[in-house]
Amino acid sequence: MSKSIPTNNDWQTQGLDANGRRFLRWVQKYYMIYNYCADLKRFPKGHPRECQRSRFL
Numbered sequence: 001m002s003k004s005i006p007t008n009n010d011w012q013t014q015g016l017d018a019n020g021r022r023f024l025r026w027v028q029k030y031y032m033i034y035n036y037c038a039d040l041k042r043f044p045k046g047h048p049r050e051c052q053r054s055r056f057l
Helices: 018-031 049-054
Strands: none
Touching: none
């Protein structure tokens, strides 16, 4: 029996509008404790792949 893996990755390419980006920055400012994408000492050889998208927020 094999498991079926969803292949619809449309959600990964969706962007935020200006209000969504503003709200996300507000949440990050007031609720985010640690952002490993901003931790340069932890990743001396470069950021993980998922951090590349966060630059555009």
